[in-house]
Amino acid sequence: MPSRVTSLGGRLLPGRIREQRAVERAAVRDAAKERRRDERIAERRRDLLASDYTVRTLTVDGHTFYGRQVRSFTAAGASAHNLGLVTDALAHAGIDYFLVPGRSLNRHVVGVRRTDRKDLLAALRSLYGSAPLYALRTGGDRLPTDAVLYADGALPTTLKRQSVIRFGEILLGPDGQLLSDLTYGCDVEFWRDGQALLDDEEHGADHLRALRHQAPPSVLAESLVAPRPNPVTDVLPTKALTTAVRTIEGRAHPTYEDLFRPRVDVSDIPLDVVYTWVDGGDPELAARRQAFRNSGGMPRIHGRESGASRYTSHDELKYSLRSLETFAPFVRNVYIVTDGQRPPWLNTDAAGIQIVDHKDIFADVNALPVFNSHAIGTQLHHIEGLSERYLYFNDDVLLGRPVTPDHFFHSNGIAKLPFSPSQLGLGSPHPDEPAPNSAGKNVRELLLGTHGRFTTNKFMHTPHPQLRSVMAELEERFAEDIARTSRSRFRAVTDIAMGASLHHHYAYLTGRGVPGKYKLRYVDIARPDAEERLADLSTTRRFDFICLNDVNTPEDEKERVRARLHAFLESYFPFPSRYER
Missing domain, CATH: 3.30.460 (Beta Polymerase; domain 2)
Structure with missing residues (x-):
């Protein structure tokens, strides 16, 4: 009897109220249905985790995957x-x-x-x-x-x-x-x-x-x-x-x-990679370097250009090689150019890797030893067996996600050059400005004389696409300047930057290179914003190229910076490559 009374009372209610109560009842039913669905999903997810030990949760912005x-x-x-x-x-x-x-x-x-x-x-x-x-x-x-x-x-x-x-x-x-x-x-x-x-x-x-x-x-x-x-x-x-x-x-x-089928717009050019590497922690090398400093004749230049940070190794090379194996399976051979050194972790028996000593590539071995990347960069194209088109890596440059030869060369062989928005500035080379600026200004004078063109921009800290034939041509055309730089034991304001500024601008001016698109994250590892920039890299993985540059880390910061850098590299590249023992 009460239910009939309730039903009758409901029908006597105004239509607007009856509609409102119907909506409320439907909402309650939908909420209960959604709750039961969520419970079923939660149970299935618990079962998923329990049934497969390789399945783990990942929380991103509050959402669980x-x-x-x-x-x-x-x-x-x-x-x-x-x-x-x-x-x-x-x-x-x-x-x-x-x-x-x-x-x-x-x-x-x-x-x-x-x-x-x-x-x-x-x-x-x-x-x-x-x-x-x-x-x-x-x-x-x-x-x-x-x-x-x-x-x-x-x-x-x-x-x-x-x-x-x-x-x-x-x-x-x-x-x-x-x-x-x-x-x-x-x-x-x-x-x-x-x-x-x-x-x-x-x-x-x-x-x-x-x-x-x-x-x-x-x-x-x-x-x-x-x-x-x-x-x-x-x-x-x-x-x-x-x-x-x-x-x-x-x-x-x-x-x-x-x-x-092989397409006209897709590059499948064989590419080798050339690294320049130095272990600044090697006491024998450090002693030789200091001996030449003490012997006099060292050019006047800012201390950061010859300080310890420039030669410090954080094992970046190991992780850069991991990045090659992870993201660039097309690489043919890897050459590591050193001054008689060898990373203790390197597996020299691995296919496709070779240590190259300075004395094997310097045209004038009497110039050795050199502690100047500008000098070493003038000789890299002398590596025996090196491909016509290759990539020049500094050891602090890594790949951040998949790349192909198309990132570096058009399918017709024209290089894609990593022009930077940063500028060389005006005026003469100066010992207190960054050495690449002075070297770039010297290149500017050479090209102004030969091509009547005034260069303005620097180049990014990325892999540098190189044409061996362009380097050989430069060596003939600017023989005196290149020879002088190859004999420059330490960085000097008279250096030229052959591997980047001279090669790239000359390739552009002679129709063998054009501006490319390089998505780079540059991190000065001692700067206050380094931790934030590394965290963004780990989270988003949105850059093709990463440069982890140790510009001039203060002595009391070195251990903290080293630990932070190692944690980042191990997280981004956790698995050893075939190049490691």
């Missing part, structure tokens, strides 16, 4: 890992696929017929329903908060209906640090049959108008059509479906021949 801890890492391996997860599911479901050329260095792209989308999603659910695999919309966000963890349950309908879906796992280092985010995921494109698009009166016309390749209807009718542009074609005619195999990290994947 789940990643897989790994024991080794390269960028190429990370993207291949996610490709393998997707292609294993495709094989599980018996679905044909093909590799598609992508636009990102971080990930692979797979093409699948749209009619197979439902079966692929079911296979992924079957294989990875209790794994830290994410599904997400494509985009540039590294860790989007709307990425969906497969272990959480069913994917949202709107995501399942996307024409391109990204799938990937987050990979973590030994201390739980982020190594690869979801930009390394594998993109799956759902390609449509051309005839189906021609017959689709509602959406087909818009899709066809947007195609980069405007194929005639007779060709479209027998083609596969991509959901978005790619670097080669968004229309695959039947006559172009010649199958091929592309090997990724040792695993063969099907594709179509024309999609991966």
Whole structure:
């Protein structure tokens, strides 16, 4: 009886109040439903962590992600890992696929017929329903908060209906640090049959108008059509479906021949890397250096240009080599130019690495020893067997994320030069200004005389693309200036900067180099902002190149700076490379 009275009383209430109470009851039901869903997700996530010891949590900006801890890492391996997860599911479901050329260095792209989308999603659910695999919309966000963890349950309908879906796992280092985010995921494109698009009166016309390749209807009718542009074609005619195999990290994947032919706009030039390295902590070298200082004749120049910090080793070379192995698998050979030294950790038996002594490359061995990077830079192109195009690294320069030869050279061989917005300034070389400024001004005078052009800009602290033929030409054309600099034991205001300023400006003026785009994070490791800049590097990994420069660290700060730098390098590059013992 009371329920009937309550029901009757409810009907007697004004309509506005009845509607308000209905909304409130619905909100209570929705909240309860959401609470039960959250409880189920929390339970699944606890089960995920309990069932796989390699799965760890990662918290970014208050949002928790789940990643897989790994024991080794390269960028190429990370993207291949996610490709393998997707292609294993495709094989599980018996679905044909093909590799598609992508636009990102971080990930692979797979093409699948749209009619197979439902079966692929079911296979992924079957294989990875209790794994830290994410599904997400494509985009540039590294860790989007709307990425969906497969272990959480069913994917949202709107995501399942996307024409391109990204799938990937987050990979973590030994201390739980982020190594690869979801930009390394594998993109799956759902390609449509051309005839189906021609017959689709509602959406087909818009899709066809947007195609980069405007194929005639007779060709479209027998083609596969991509959901978005790619670097080669968004229309695959039947006559172009010649199958091929592309090997990724040792695993063969099907594709179509024309999609991966060597392209006119892609550089695949063989590149070597040359490092200059010195261990300033070597007592024998330090004694020789001091003896030459004491012998007199040392040029007047600011103390920072010949101080201990300039020769201090923080083992940056070890981590720079790790960065090469992690982010630049295309490198052919590595040459380390030293003054009779050898890092104790270096594995000289590793394939593709060689120690080169100063005496093996200096045209005038009587100039030795030298403690001046400007002098050493005049001789690097003498290395026997060095490739025509190579990269000159200082040992405090590292790669921060994947690069290719295209970062440094156009496919026609023209160098991409790392011009800096910093300027040389006007006036004569001065002993109290930074030595690169004086060396750049001396280069300016040479080129003003030969080309009638006035140089203004310096160059960034990045890898320097070099053409061996340009260096040889400079050595003939400016023989006296280069010989003088090669004999300059310590930095002097009369030096020229051959490896950067002279090579780059001359290559530009002779049509063999053009300005490039270099995304660099420069850190003076003793400056007050160094800790903040290193933390940003660790968190965002948004720079192609990193320079960790020890300009002039005070003696009482050295241990603190060394510890901070070591912690950063070990976190960013936690795994030894093949170049280490």
